[in-house]
Amino acid sequence: MSTRAPEGGSSAAGTAPVLRATGLGWSVRGVPIVEDVSFAVTEGEFIAFIGPNGAGKTSLFNLISGLCPASHGRLELDGADITAEPVHARARRGLGRTFQTSSLWPGMTVADHVRLAAQAAAGPRASYRLWRRAGRYPEQVAETLERTELAHRADTLASALSHGEKRKLELAVLLVSDPRLILLDEPMAGVSAEEVPALTALIRSVHRDLGRTVLMVEHHMDVLLDLADRLAVMHHGTLLALDAPDAVMADATVQQAYLGEAL
Numbered sequence: 001m002s003t004r005a006p007e008g009g010s011s012a013a014g015t016a017p018v019l020r021a022t023g024l025g026w027s028v029r030g031v032p033i034v035e036d037v038s039f040a041v042t043e044g045e046f047i048a049f050i051g052p053n054g055a056g057k058t059s060l061f062n063l064i065s066g067l068c069p070a071s072h073g074r075l076e077l078d079g080a081d082i083t084a085e086p087v088h089a090r091a092r093r094g095l096g097r098t099f100q101t102s103s104l105w106p107g108m109t110v111a112d113h114v115r116l117a118a119q120a121a122a123g124p125r126a127s128y129r130l131w132r133r134a135g136r137y138p139e140q141v142a143e144t145l146e147r148t149e150l151a152h153r154a155d156t157l158a159s160a161l162s163h164g165e166k167r168k169l170e171l172a173v174l175l176v177s178d179p180r181l182i183l184l185d186e187p188m189a190g191v192s193a194e195e196v197p198a199l200t201a202l203i204r205s206v207h208r209d210l211g212r213t214v215l216m217v218e219h220h221m222d223v224l225l226d227l228a229d230r231l232a233v234m235h236h237g238t239l240l241a242l243d244a245p246d247a248v249m250a251d252a253t254v255q256q257a258y259l260g261e262a263l
């Protein structure tokens with residue numbers, strides 16, 4: 001394999017990385033969960049993170065989004081050191097994420113989820129003024145509901161949505177804040193086989209049509225092979241490989257890590 005867990009270099013020569021991790025690590029009571037992870041992400045790239053259960057994929061996303069404090073290493077967004085920045089500061093820089101488990105309010109409508117997210121993204125000082133400015137939020141909310149194919153469900157309670165629609169709503173809540181770098185943690189989790197193609201198409205359009213940089217943890221190999229420019233393989237908290245999908249699939253060390261599990 002040509003590129004194994006690169007030491008922070010950009011994948012496109014001459015292009016400054018949007019995100020760079022250098023020796024990133026997180027330990028709990030001295031036990032390493034994520035260890036010495038280094039990689040760089042080019043603007044507009046789509047990287048899918050794979051690895052056995054417990055490999056550290058979600059923990060790495062927690063480190064990148066700021067939910068977990070780094071025990072070691074450095075994280076840069078657009079060249080700025082964000083290693084010690086809290087979640088909200090990273091969000092203001094354009095970093096957004098979804099979670100493996102549903103983060104919706106069952107008794108709130110689809111439109112209210114998106115409206116509230118838009119208000120939150122506008123910030124505490126701007127929100128009251130902007131909230132009162134007629135048209136601002138309805139337009140922003142309506143556009144996001146259209147894009148995520150939820151316009152016809154605007155007045156539906158989250159509890160009444162299918163799993164696929166809930167995942168779309170989580171994407172809508174994320175997109176309305178206009179993030180440039182998007183972390184998706186198992187967006188297909190719990191989604192029925194019939195709903196997977198539409199959700200895959202939506203994620204592809206967020207990447208290609210909106211031009212967003214996407215990092216995604218996913219276990220559905222067919223989905224991530226369809227979407228990803230590069231595959232990152234996590235194993236025992238380390239980044240085992242990061243390369244084009246074909247190269248990763250052919251790599252003997254990666255296959256070894258998956259011994260007993262279908263790649």
Ligand SMILES: Nc1ncnc2c1ncn2[C@@H]1O[C@H](COP(=O)(O)OP(=O)(O)OP(=O)(O)O)[C@@H](O)[C@H]1O
Nearest residue numbers: 028033051052053054055056057058059060100234
């Ligand atoms: N807060 C924590 N305290 C202690 N151990 C933790 C904590 N969070 C995660 N871990 C452990 O770290 C390891 C990595 O977990 P993580 O959820 O990051 O893996 P993953 O690759 O996302 O797994 P999966 O594919 O099953 O979601 C696991 O052994 C997990 O039990």
